[in-house]
Amino acid sequence: xxxxxxxxxxxxxxxxxxxxxxxxxxxxxxxxxxxxxxxxxxxxxxxxxxxxxxxxxxxxxxxxxxxxxxxxxxxxxxxxxxxxxxxxxxxxxxxxxxxxxxxxxxxxxxxxxxxxxxxxxxxxxxxxxxxxxxxxxxxx
Numbered sequence: 001x002x003x004x005x006x007x008x009x010x011x012x013x014x015x016x017x018x019x020x021x022x023x024x025x026x027x028x029x030x031x032x033x034x035x036x037x038x039x040x041x042x043x044x045x046x047x048x049x050x051x052x053x054x055x056x057x058x059x060x061x062x063x064x065x066x067x068x069x070x071x072x073x074x075x076x077x078x079x080x081x082x083x084x085x086x087x088x089x090x091x092x093x094x095x096x097x098x099x100x101x102x103x104x105x106x107x108x109x110x111x112x113x114x115x116x117x118x119x120x121x122x123x124x125x126x127x128x129x130x131x132x133x134x135x136x137x138x139x140x
Contacts, residue, residue, distance in 0.1 A: 042067055042125070053077065053137040061125040064093070071121040079121060080138035085110035089129035 044059040055075075061067045073079055087110045095104050114133055115122040125131050 042069070044069070044071075046071075048075075054083070055079070055135045055137065057121075057123075057131075057133040057135070059123065059125055059129075059131045059133075061127060061129045061131070062093075064127050066127055067125045069123045069125055071123065073120045075137065077137040077139070078118075079116055080136045082114050082116060082121070082133060083136050084132070084134040085113050085123075086132045087126060087129050089126045091128075093128045095128075 042059065042061045042063065044057065046058070047056045048054070049056075055073075057071060059069060086107050088105060088107050090105045097104050097106075110123075110131060110133070112124055114135075116135075121133070121135065123131060123133065
């Protein structure tokens, strides 16, 4: 279990910042951890390296079951090919590596690999997973 609050090591810096900004709070804000997202929740983020013509997708599935995800793309350049698709997953949400099972949670190639279509990408996310996909963009 995780603590409900984390003691900030930066408390003095927050106080100084607050005084400079005219904030009257004598107690610095405490970062709070929220409970785990509901089982139906997932998140995704993307970044693009225009010079290298690469798109990096990062997706997290918080559910105990697989989740199909379709990524729509309408950029100037179409997705040309999937360069890399890696997954970090385990049999349960609380799995961890230890001395007796050092590879309980380890990166692996995503299977099945993402399917490239005319307008985007289809990804099958395993349960309890972090998926990272790198896609090359075409010439035009």
